[in-house]
Every structure is written in structure tokens, then in C-alpha cells.
Amino acid sequence: MDFIKITEQPSLYNDLESKSVEEILKEINAEDHKIADAVHKTIPQIEKLVEQILPRVKEGGRIFYMGAGTSGRLGVLDASEIPPTFGMPSNVVIGLIAGGETALRNPVENAEDNTEQGWQDLLAYSINPKDTVIGIAASGTTPYVIGAMHTAREHGILTGCITSNPNSPMAAEADVAIEMIVGPEYVTGSSRMKSGTGQKMILNMISTTVMIGLGRVKGNKMVNMQLSNHKLVDRGTRMIIEELPLSYEEAEALLLQYGSVKEAVEAYRNQQTTTPLT
Template sequence: MEATTEKSSYYNNLEQMTVAEILQSINTEDKSVPLAVEKALPQIEALATAIAERMKKGGRLFYIGAGTSGRLGVVDASECPPTFGVPLDLVVGIIAGGDGAIRKAVEFAEDDAEQAWKDLSAYNINDKDVLVGIAASGKTPYVIGGLKNANEHNILTGCIVCNSGGPVAAIAQYPVEVVTGPEFLTGSTRMKAGTAQKLVLNMLTTSAMIQLGHVKGNRMVDMQLSNNKLIDRGTQMVMAETGLPETEAATLLKQHGSVRKAVESFNKI
């Protein structure tokens, strides 16, 4: 059965469109993505809950994928330490073909069904951890192989796919199927499918980090203060929590190195 992400675009003669027509058409298609994600919310909730439960017990979250899917997993994983102040190895993104494939496609890397488990084994993945396979097509051999091996080692598995009824979803214990349909540019799953995957990844890690206690109210109290923008944001958070004027809040933040520690020290006074 042909994957819906591979079906012909609803639009034709793209090269004859004006720029305005191209942009309007892409935008029209993009509007359908959040609705597709909404339909998958029960599946997303089940996976997000399972991830948080494992992470509360000291487990890690791993992503595997190829091409755009792999890059999105790497991006989401790499953003967790600065956003939530967690260790670099708490959320790990692995792309078929290795880190070099983040910038340059590695031929046939996604077709190797054995390599994912080798890549995961380098991190000593174990039954405390969670593995999420990301595959727009729902049939990437690299992802299928990784999930299959993880299941055999009693590791909790989930997936994010953009077609229904594929082998990746069949193997994953917690499948998330966000059916985004044909792309504006036929088969270009970096578009709607990639957007959908990014939205789901945002949901998984943000909900997990909230449950792990890295958010207070609606603020990233454990974020890394790695540039002036974030220091200013942190200062504003301290001001809001303590009522201190800006200069004193900034000094307190500098002394303690995090919003959480600065506020806690103030509350002990």
C-alpha cells in the first residue's frame, strides 16, 4: 500500500506558480498539521506518560531516525540541556549515518537494519530507558531494526510516524501516528511530516520535563544561563518570584548560577 506521504501533491505545475501562489499553497497545507496532531493526542499522551514514568526512575530518552526525522530528534535532544538544565546524556538523538549525516546525507544509511542497535549500544542503553523511533514513512529499516532489538532487550519503545499501519508503528509499544497526507512537493516529508514530528517532539520532552520538576509555574527555572539574553530572562524570573529590583535580582542570579537556586536562597532569608 502506498504511503500517504508519498502520494501525489494536490497541486501541480508548481514551476508555473507565482511566488505568492507557492507560499499560499504551502501555508494552506501547513494549516492541516496541527489538526493531524490533535487526532493523535491520545497516542501522544500514552507515550508521554510512559516516558515521564521511566525518566522519573532514572531512565534516559533516546531518539533514532534517518534524514529529516533523525535531524529533528537530534535537535530536540540537544535543546533539552540548555532549556531545562539537564545532563547532556539524559535525552540522546541518534541519526543514521552518524553525526556527519546531520549536515550531509549519507547514502543508504537508513537501509541498514542492524546499525541502529550498534549505535544505541555505544550508550549502554538498558531496560530503564525509552527508545522512540522517528520515521515519516513508517517503514525505515534503520528505525525498524533499532526498535526490534530494543523490544528484545525489554526496553520501552515508541515511535512518531506520519502514515498509518506501517511496520514501525506495528513494532513500537507506544506508536504515535500523525497522518499528514500528501506533501505540497510530492514526497518531500521535510515539509508537513517534519513539522508534525517537531510538534510531537516538543510535546514529549516538554511534558516530561515539567513532570520531572524542571518548570515552576510556566518558567524554565533550570535553564542554562549561556548568553546575555538568557541572563536577562533569568533576572526577570527572579524579579517576578522575589519582588527584588533588577540590580539585586541580577546579582543574586549571578551568585547562584540558576533561577531556582537564586529564588530558593532568597526564600530562606
């Protein structure tokens, strides 16, 4: 099948500079409504990828997000949110961006065009067949990502991708290709808009489902979250009160002693079962 860059096709809207603020906002919002439907259509592929990731992570494998520009930044963002949200070590989900940390805030010339650098970046983490590499590129043509995925596959490493174009070169290097077709952008070619929003949604779905599968959520609560501020300590304390017959002060002290809701609740219950009756 022919490869068509839908992400580069002309916007469905024209003369944007002549429109009122209200018109622009309503038109962007109308386009944004298409994103959730496009993501919904990819759920079978997301499911297939997550089901292959989970057993690998349970055996010590890691998830590597790889991208350039907006796509790379979104991968780094999702990866950076895993430790505080789920209490996981920072080396379980890792975001790599072409050009390194400098590229998070500033463009790095020609960084995404290097077909070898992506694999070199993975080698720095001693990548192995328990790991998973997920390429992210709206265009599906980023050499930095494609080169890394190609070599990863040669080494028996699971590969997935998130793209906004069907039948892309990047998808050809993926064991599981997630093709989220959101159509042309409101500003022609500006894939930071619908494509970027859809990428973030899919990354949320992948990482959250994996973390639930690893037991990092109980019921519907983040029982392993890091207690990095007063708001989170308060939230954790109230979670404990819902589980145990304790006052707010007792629950807070227990939480601070053990560092997480899960550990605090388990410790309290273990203590109750081992305390002899008098």
C-alpha cells in the same frame, strides 16, 4: 490492514513551476494548516507514551530519538535543546541519526538501510530497560530505526514512534505508535515539509511535557535554563524580581551566584527562614 504510503502519494497540486511566488506560498500555507489538526488527533497516543516515559526517567532512564535524514535531524535538534532550555544534562534526551554526525549536514549513502546499526548505536550508550526508544520516520519503513526498535523491544525497552503513514512496519515495533496523518506533501514525497513540521511539534510536546513532569518548569517559566547569554541572564533576573523583593542588581547577583532561577530563589528563601530575628 494494508500498508499504504500516503507520504508517497501525488501532491494535490500540479504544474508548480508555472505558478507565481504568491500562489506557491499560499498553497504551501494551506497545506500547513492541516498539520495542527493531524497532531491533535494523536494526543491520546502522545499522552500514553509520556505517561510511560516519566516514571522511567525519574528512575534514571533516558529518551533516545532515532531517525534518518530529516527525521533524524529533528530528533537531534529537539534533544540538543533540552540542556539549555531546562538545565538538564545532555545525556537524558539523546538524538541518534543514521550515519552519525556527518549525516546532520550531508547524506550518508545507505546509512538508513542498515538494520543492525541502530541497535549498535544504542549499545554504545549502554541502553537498559529504564530507557525509551522513539523511532521517527515519515515513511515508517526506515530499516535503521525498525531494527533498533525491534531489538530494543526484545530487551524489554519501551518503544514509541512518530510516523505519517498508518499501519507501518515501524508502528508494528512500537509499544505506542503515534501516527500523524498529514496527507500527501506539496512537493510529492518531500516529507521535510508537512511531515517534518508535524514531527517537530510532537517532539516539542513529548520533551516539554516530560520536563514539566520532572519539575524543570515553575508556573510557566524556564527556571532551570542555562545562563548562556545576556538575554537569558536578563530574563532570569526578571523572574527572580517577580518572586522576591529585590532590586534588579541584587537579583542579577543572586542569579549569577547560584546559576539558575530556581536555585537562587530557594537559596534566598532558605536564608530568610534561617536568619534569626534580632
